[in-house]
Amino acid sequence: MTQQKGSNLSNATNQSKNTKAMTEQQVLIAGGGHVGLSFALLLAHHGIGSTLLEKMSYPTISPSDDAKRRHYLDSRNTALSRRTVQIYQEIGLWDELQSHACRIDAVQISEQGSFGRAQLNKAEERVESFGQVMENAWLGRKLLLAAQQEPLITLIDNANVTAVAQQNDMVTLSFSRHGEKDDEQQLQGSVLVACDGRDSTVRQLLNIGTTTYDYQQTAIVGVVETDKPHEHVAIERFSPAGPLAVLPLTDPEGDGNDDYQKGYRRSVVWVCPTGEETQYLEDGAHFLATLQQAFGARAGTFIAAGRRGAYPLTRVLADKQVEGRCVIMGNAAHTLHPVAGQGFNLCMRDAHVLAQMMSRQVLKGADIGDTQLLKRYEKARQTDQKRVIRFCDAVVHGFTHPNPAVKLARNVALVAFDKLPNIKPLIANYAMGLKS
Ligand SMILES: Cc1cc2nc3c(=O)[nH]c(=O)nc-3n(C[C@H](O)[C@H](O)[C@H](O)COP(=O)(O)OP(=O)(O)OC[C@H]3O[C@@H](n4cnc5c(N)ncnc54)[C@H](O)[C@@H]3O)c2cc1C
Numbered sequence: 001m002t003q004q005k006g007s008n009l010s011n012a013t014n015q016s017k018n019t020k021a022m023t024e025q026q027v028l029i030a031g032g033g034h035v036g037l038s039f040a041l042l043l044a045h046h047g048i049g050s051t052l053l054e055k056m057s058y059p060t061i062s063p064s065d066d067a068k069r070r071h072y073l074d075s076r077n078t079a080l081s082r083r084t085v086q087i088y089q090e091i092g093l094w095d096e097l098q099s100h101a102c103r104i105d106a107v108q109i110s111e112q113g114s115f116g117r118a119q120l121n122k123a124e125e126r127v128e129s130f131g132q133v134m135e136n137a138w139l140g141r142k143l144l145l146a147a148q149q150e151p152l153i154t155l156i157d158n159a160n161v162t163a164v165a166q167q168n169d170m171v172t173l174s175f176s177r178h179g180e181k182d183d184e185q186q187l188q189g190s191v192l193v194a195c196d197g198r199d200s201t202v203r204q205l206l207n208i209g210t211t212t213y214d215y216q217q218t219a220i221v222g223v224v225e226t227d228k229p230h231e232h233v234a235i236e237r238f239s240p241a242g243p244l245a246v247l248p249l250t251d252p253e254g255d256g257n258d259d260y261q262k263g264y265r266r267s268v269v270w271v272c273p274t275g276e277e278t279q280y281l282e283d284g285a286h287f288l289a290t291l292q293q294a295f296g297a298r299a300g301t302f303i304a305a306g307r308r309g310a311y312p313l314t315r316v317l318a319d320k321q322v323e324g325r326c327v328i329m330g331n332a333a334h335t336l337h338p339v340a341g342q343g344f345n346l347c348m349r350d351a352h353v354l355a356q357m358m359s360r361q362v363l364k365g366a367d368i369g370d371t372q373l374l375k376r377y378e379k380a381r382q383t384d385q386k387r388v389i390r391f392c393d394a395v396v397h398g399f400t401h402p403n404p405a406v407k408l409a410r411n412v413a414l415v416a417f418d419k420l421p422n423i424k425p426l427i428a429n430y431a432m433g434l435k436s
Pocket residue numbers: 030031032033034035036053054055056077078079080159160161162195196197198200201202219221269311329330331332338340341342343344345346347
């Protein structure tokens with residue numbers, strides 16, 4: 001087990017952070033994926049210390065090895081909404097992240113073989129961009145590096161959470177190293193935040209049920225290259241083969257510097273019925289040919305594809321997100337369909353609100369694990385969460401329904417969306433995560 005205590009390494013990111021705890025109260029975080037790490041960094045920004053336990057082993061990274069970070073055509077990517085970018089700006093991380101982020105200046109929505117299409121442009125909507133696309137590998141390494149350098153965060157990797165016990169004024173978390181039951185250890189904190197993913201152990205240990213829905217679809221993700229530059233346009237295309245999102249990416253050699261950006265690299269998320277994914281995973285030429293057929297010439301010619309990954313899609317919603325001194329967050333609270341690129345962005349808004357509420361509680365000298373506070377958080381997040389869940393499902397079901405009447409209705413809706421001046425900014429704001 002590696003225990004990585006925040007060191008004294010200093011960098012630009014660290015200078016803007018509090019280095020002194022505002023409270024003795026500790027937050028325990030189970031699960032150190034993108035949400036767990038981001039939440040720990042948000043807490044540290046407010047002067048709140050946390051101990052984060054991660055089941056997997058974290059790689060050893062140093063600030064200087066960024067150049068060797070990835071393979072050109074091999075990664076999964078996340079579209080970060082404008083609100084998520086604002087949150088990272090607020091905690092002083094965006095400067096570090098943005099060198100590998102690709103702006104989205106326009107969004108095109110269309111359906112193969114239909115007349116309806118809609119376009120959102122940043123100039124029309126008077127925004128700097130609709131969001132940014134970033135490789136998960138890059139986002140993950142930057143979050144991990146920032147957490148490792150943050151004195152208020154203690155990272156414990158190779159630590160599998162096995163039990164949770166709640167007392168009046170604290171919560172006790174038990175964890176063990178993989179396969180070594182005798183090595184069980186315990187930690188105590190004022191509150192436990194479970195960010196341990198879709199199949200959350202903590203959620204199960206707390207006997208919190210879930211409502212699940214199997215979409216019977218699988219998302220294939222990968223990086224492709226086209227002979228036409230992306231010009232910062234994100235394309236959402238609905239085809240008989242399934243919905244497709246093609247997003248602009250930075251060139252690795254350019255590293256965000258516009259002078260070097262050729263802009264031929266794009267991220268693909270393609271949703272197909274489960275069972276059909278094998279042909280696209282194994283046969284790159286078939287994958288490229290089917291993409292080409294779905295897109296026609298609008299993105300140019302698809303000329304190369306990196307290794308693809310497959311993600312079976314199930315919506316998982318926790319029946320409740322607070323139990324005593326424990327909060328369920330991230331995919332553990334709501335795992336959504338990726339077609340609208342909303343899942344992580346929603347988690348970031350949850351994390352931001354909870355960190356703010358805990359910070360106010362600290363300033364009052366009150367208990368950050370108080371159930372009433374946590375329940376107020378759960379209530380405060382309901383509207384945004386329900387809206388995003390409904391939006392994702394409407395996109396999935398509305399655009400995959402084969403009935404000709406439904407198809408006609410959605411094309412009329414797309415045309416109306418494109419023409420009605422009041423609707424576009426509203427939807428654009430929702431998609432950017434700026435309205436909840
Ligand atoms: C194909 C695809 C594309 C997507 N694209 C987008 C997008 O463009 N925009 C967007 O906003 N969202 C997107 N999402 C959603 C986004 O990926 C998720 O919302 C996000 O990854 C959730 O992160 P998390 O940290 O909650 O969960 P996870 O990433 O699952 O992390 C959970 C962590 O907990 C650890 N863990 C598990 N069990 C234990 C235990 N017992 N003890 C200790 N640690 C444990 C795991 O090892 C893991 O590190 C996409 C999703 C998919 C599938």
